[in-house]
Amino acid sequence: MAGKPKLHYFNARGRMESIRWLLAAVGVEFEEKHMKTREDLEKLRKDGVLMFQQVPMVEIDGMKLVQTRAIFNYIANKHNLYGKDIKERALIDMYTEGIVDLNELVLIHPFLPPGEREASLTQIKDKAKNRYFPAFEKVLKSHGQDYLVGNRLSKGDILLVELLYNVEELDPSAITSFPLLQALKTRISNLPTVKKFLQPGSQRKPPVDDKCREEAKNIFH
The missing domain is CATH 3.40.30.10 (Glutaredoxin)
Known part of the structure; x- marks a missing residue:
């Protein structure tokens, strides 16, 4: 074993x-x-x-x-967090790449010199609220399902919720205009393993x- x-x-x-x-x-x-x-x-x-x-x-x-x-x-x-076929995996990968792009900015932010953090925070807020979060909200709205792809949990859902938590630490209002992202965050957070x-x-x-x-x-x- x-x-x-x-x-x-x-x-x-x-x-x-x-x-x-x-x-x-x-x-x-x-x-x-x-x-x-x-x-x-x-x-x-x-x-x-x-x-x-x-x-x-x-x-x-x-x-x-x-x-x-x-x-x-x-x-x-x-x-089994990777979809059921090659098309679903492509979508999951595409969404994951976007999540990672924004999360990289969030991860780097606290290690920047103090004088650079204000500009970094402004960039993170702008990209989150005007580029990435609207895109994911649109995906969820387009099919009305609980998860990003195929209505089954994928790595994209988990990584997106991690990102939501990370951005909210910097900007508590980050997802107030995105009800479907709020619902996804709640849904994933209530999974017993994630709750733990x-x-x-x-x-x-x-x-x-x-x-x-x-x-x-x-x-x-």
């Missing part, structure tokens, strides 16, 4: 957080090996377990997977603070 997936990253959200969301949503318990220093990252590199010399890296089913989207897709395929992940004390990471910024600086710079 395969052991629990092991997640290699530093003790923060970053690109690993979406992977945590996916694993948690499908009820898979996982372990974390946190890097704390530059030496921890260099050791992984010297051990030859980082194909492209970078994290996140997930040990799962005898593999050492890198590249965030590859990890998404493996989890989605394994746990959203509780205090879970492996969900808190917003970035000064300690996290300093740790990231020590590891990656």
Whole structure:
């Protein structure tokens, strides 16, 4: 029997957080090996377990997977979060790419120099409210179903709800004009596995603070 997936990253959200969301949503318990220093990252590199010399890296089913989207897709395929056919997978991938585009801005935001954060926040709010959220609201309205694709839960739904939470931390009014996104957020949040992940004390990471910024600086710079 395969052991629990092991997640290699530093003790923060970053690109690993979406992977945590996916694993948690499908009820898979996982372990974390946190890097704390530059030496921890260099050791992984010297051990030859980082194909492209970078994290996140997930040990799962005898593999050492890198590249965030590859990890998404493996989890989605394994746990039936990837549609029923090639057309549905194409739509799920398309939506996921849009989600990741905006989430990248959100993830980078707290690590920017203080003087750059105001402009970053303005950009995030504008893109969320005027580009990405209207697009996803339109998708949900177009078919009137509970989920983005095929009326069944997919990686796109989970990652979109993670994004909604992330943006709302920066702008609490972010989805007030999008009733279908609000409904999707509620629906996903009420799934027992997700509800558990959203509780205090879970492996969900808190917003970035000064300690996290300093740790990231020590590891990656």
